[in-house]
Amino acid sequence: MKLTNILLVAILCGLTACASMSKEECLTADWKTIGYEDGSLGRPDSTIQSHRKSCAKINVTPDLAQYQQGHREGARAYCKKSTGYQLGVSGGAYYNICPPDLEASFLQAYRLGQELYVLTQSIAKVQSDISSYRSSVNELEKQKLTEKDAIVEGGSAKERRQHLKEIDHLDAEMRRYQDDIGHAEHELNHLKQDYANLQAEHRRMGY
Numbered sequence: 254m255k256l257t258n259i260l261l262v263a264i265l266c267g268l269t270a271c272a273s274m275s276k277e278e279c280l281t282a283d284w285k286t287i288g289y290e291d292g293s294l295g296r297p298d299s300t301i302q303s304h305r306k307s308c309a310k311i312n313v314t315p316d317l318a319q320y321q322q323g324h325r326e327g328a329r330a331y332c333k334k335s336t337g338y339q340l341g342v343s344g345g346a347y348y349n350i351c352p353p354d355l356e357a358s359f360l361q362a363y364r365l366g367q368e369l370y371v372l373t374q375s376i377a378k379v380q381s382d383i384s385s386y387r388s389s390v391n392e393l394e395k396q397k398l399t400e401k402d403a404i405v406e407g408g409s410a411k412e413r414r415q416h417l418k419e420i421d422h423l424d425a426e427m428r429r430y431q432d433d434i435g436h437a438e439h440e441l442n443h444l445k446q447d448y449a450n451l452q453a454e455h456r457r458m459g460y
Contacts, residue, residue, distance in 0.1 A: 279308035284316040285323035292327020295340065297348040329355065334362040338460045341366020344374075365455055372448045379441045386434045390427050397423045 274282070282304075291300045301320050308315060332351035337359040340347060343366075351359045400416045400423070408416075 274304055274307040276311050279304075279311055279313040282308070282313070282315070284319040287315075288320035288323025288325075289327035289330075290323075292324040292350060293330045294327075295331050295336075295345070295348060295350060297350055298324045324350075325352070328352065332356065332359045334358050335460070337362035338366040338455075342369050342373075344370045362460065365458070365460065369448065369451060369455070372444060372451065376441065376444045376448065379437050379444060383434055383437045383441065386430045386437065390430045390434075393423050393427045393430070397427075 287304065288298070288301070291298070298321060301315055301317065304315050304320075328350045329352065332355040337347075341363040347360070347363055397420055400420045404413055404416045
């Protein structure tokens with residue numbers, strides 16, 4: 254399985270949610286292989302508890318020793334710098350499964366990836382804000398048209414003054430939102446540049 258596919262499976266499954274086993278899987282289980290698969294997906298060795306619960310329904314008990322051996326081997330396959338980096342970039346969680354001789358480099362890469370993830374989240378937040386501001390402007394435009402229509406339809410001088418006053422208020426609100434959009438777009442450009450610069454730096458580092 255390719256690295257990107259491994260990470261995708263791990264994220265979609267929530268690392269442990271996909272660990273439950275069917276009756277057939279329990280009956281034919283190779284516990285070393287299952288442990289390896291869990292380890293290679295970054296799942297903690299406590300995932301065996303989920304397997305144990307599933308297989309208890311048909312009175313099958315996992316082989317803990319075989320599972321743990323497989324898990325250790327799978328963890329070593331998982332605990333590469335490239336995997337740590339992609340896990341960080343995707344915002345995935347690390348479950349402390351790496352052996353001491355691999356953990357330092359894995360965590361260094363993971364934290365670098367997290368730097369990009371944080372910027373991605375910030376960019377998404379600002380983009381959401383801009384979208385919200387624009388929706389508010391559109392809604393105010395609709396309200397303004399309603400007020401203008403009311404003036405065209407007639408009414409007393411007092412009512413027309415009230416509609417004009419409301420239009421002025423709506424115009425002021427729209428200007429505030431337009432200012433917010435301008436500030437947010439400025440911030441967004443800076444964040445995107447920061448992201449591009451950081452990504453370029455990481456590529457120079459070999460990621």
